[in-house]
Amino acid sequence: MDLQRVTDLDDPRLDDYRGLTDTALRAVTEPEGGLYIAETATVIARAVAAGHRPRSVLVSERRVAEVGRILGDLPAPVLVVPDDVAAQVTGFPVHRGALASMHRPPLAPVADVIEGARLVVVLEDIGDHTNVGAAFRAAAGLGADAVLVSPRCADPLYRRSVRVSMGTVFQVPWTRMLDWDAGVQDLRGAGFDIAALALADDAVGLDAYAAKRPERVALVLGTEGDGLSRTAIASADTVVTIPMSGGVDSLNVASAAAVALWALRR
Secondary structure (H helix, E strand, C coil), X not given: CEEEECCCCCCHXXXXXXXXXXXXXXXXXXXXXXXXXXXXXXXXXXXXXXCCCEEEEEECHHHHHHHHHXXXXXXXXXXXXXXXXXXXXXXXXXXXXXXXXXXXXXXXXXXXXXXXXXXXEEECCCCCHHHHHHHHHHHHHCCCCEEEECCCCCCCCCXXXXXXXXXXXXXXXXXXXXXXXXXXXXXXXXXXXXXXXXXXXXXXXXXXXXXXXXXXXXXXXXXXXXXXXXXXXXXXXXXXXXXXXXXXXXXXXXXXXXXXHXXXXX
């Protein structure tokens, strides 16, 4: 390992990790096609296993050996810093003792990601990074073959998304739809039934839809407040709803994804 011990807060080697709780700085440190931050040794290991490459790793002394096993022969410098320095640089306590500045891989075309898939999750305009990460975890654990995110959906590689997903954003193939209509055309051209999970008078109950499940399904889920847009619902072949009780009309988007994916599993 290329071990480099750093104690100076102003050391430029720490620049990738500065102010990670600040939205403006996050836009600088995690641009499209640039870098993202992987947090915890488990997440870093999954990122490396998926072929992602670190630019550097920031660790506490107690995590050096573990990170060394993860990196193997990768040439990234390992910046060993005291806990108080890590907290002051990042803006939060780095309890798990490991962060990595990772090179962001290029995104694949939608057609490549959905090729051969039978169950795809489509996330439209979900703004909460925690919900994006939780939806990916549901997708990985409950049999989705791929995830597509809309042009305005929150970044699956943002630090909180990656952490909440437990690194499953590296496990499930995914890409961003550069244009909604083009993405829908790709899905429809590949033979997917586009199922919008939404409330509607003509909606089909999830249990009934699952009983006659089409061979290829693209399950579309919307933002936390208003749900799916009119455009997304109009793009769907079927509107599907989860039967509810107790005066509750809907679930958190990640919970809804888990319920629907379990029902549609094969």
